[in-house]
Amino acid sequence: xxxxxxxxxxxxxxxxxxxxxxxxxxxxxxxxxxxxxxxxxxxxxxxxxxxxxxxxxxxxxxxxxxxxxxxxxxxxxxxxxxxxxxxxxxxxxxxxxxxxxxxxxxxxxxxxxxxxxxxxxxxxxxxxxxxxxxxxxxxxxxxxxxxxxxxxxxxxxxxxxxxxxxxxxxxxxxxxxxxxxxxxxxxxxxxxxxxxxxxxxxxxxxxxxxxxxxxxxxxxxxxxxxxxxxxxxxxxxxxxxxxxxx
Numbered sequence: 678x679x680x681x682x683x684x685x686x687x688x689x690x691x692x693x694x695x696x697x698x699x700x701x702x703x704x705x706x707x708x709x710x711x712x713x714x715x716x717x718x719x720x721x722x723x724x725x726x727x728x729x730x731x732x733x734x735x736x737x738x739x740x741x742x743x744x745x746x747x748x749x750x751x752x753x754x755x756x757x758x759x760x761x762x763x764x765x766x767x768x769x770x771x772x773x774x775x776x777x778x779x780x781x782x783x784x785x786x787x788x789x790x791x792x793x794x795x796x797x798x799x800x801x802x803x804x805x806x807x808x809x810x811x812x813x814x815x816x817x818x819x820x821x822x823x824x825x826x827x828x829x830x831x832x833x834x835x836x837x838x839x840x841x842x843x844x845x846x847x848x849x850x851x852x853x854x855x856x857x858x859x860x861x862x863x864x865x866x867x868x869x870x871x872x873x874x875x876x877x878x879x880x881x882x883x884x885x886x887x888x889x890x891x892x893x894x895x896x897x898x899x900x901x902x903x904x905x906x907x908x909x910x911x912x913x914x915x916x917x918x919x920x921x922x923x
Contacts, residue, residue: 678853685868686853690846693871700878701886714884720795724785732782738775739818742768747843751836761834769826776819783812807880810873817866824862831860839863 678686704712718725746768754764787808790796823829842855856867877883 678857682853682857686842686856687851689868689871690851693874694846696875697877701883704878704883712883712887714881715799717790717793717796717799720799721789721793724789724793728782728785728789730782731778732786735775735778735780735782738771739779742772742775746836747840750840750844751834765825765834769822772822773826776815776822780815780819783808783815787812803880807876807882810869810876811882814866814869814873817862817869820862821860821866824860829860829862833860833863835859835863839867 751761751764755761790800790804820829821835825833825835827833838855838859842852845852845855856864
């Protein structure tokens with residue numbers, strides 16, 4: 678392996694993981710009030726109702742497929758009696774459908790952002806950069822899927838090269854030679870994904886790691902009128918909260 682290969686496949690992954698983790702911690706501590714999607718639904722909603730679910734549901738399926746495909750060894754599915762051909766067919770069909778939905782959704786979202794004046798005005802340089810990295814990763818992933826199916830070049834079993842490389846990174850025993858044995862489309866996808874993880878904490882993508890769990894357990898909000906005419910008896914209404922007895 679050359680020094681560039683070592684940097685790409687043994688150093689860059691840990692730099693991406695560190696940037697992702699430390700960046701999220703820094704963002705949450707010092708910039709939590711900007712931890713938001715900056716929703717533009719008020720400006721345009723018709724196209725968003727189609728593009729939003731397409732992109733988000735498709736992306737969730739893509740992420741789920743990556744988790745299974747990269748972290749579950751082939752030996753485990755073989756032990757369950759699931760042949761490589763059956764697994765490959767399911768991965769290609771479901772992954773392909775999820776990829777198409779995600780690309781269609783992100784395409785519509787970009788079209789909406791570019792053609793709706795108010796939405797475009799609210800688009801920052803940070804947002805534009807984020808879209809570039811995100812779309813590049815999705816396109817590279819689609820090319821890798823086509824390569825895996827043999828539509829581009831020869832059919833390739835990424836579970837023998839890319840997946841073991843990812844697991845070697847997570848177990849702190851990086852083996853860059855594994856991914857170097859994969860087609861170019863997979864290596865480009867890996868690089869764009871790592872760059873995306875580097876910039877992730879500093880973009881609006883941070884909202885994907887938030888869930889309104891606290892909303893389910895928050896106390897009820899008590900609404901009271903301030904109309905003097907509807908106050909009980911002749912008591913004059915006053916501003917502020919009043920004690921509530923349960």
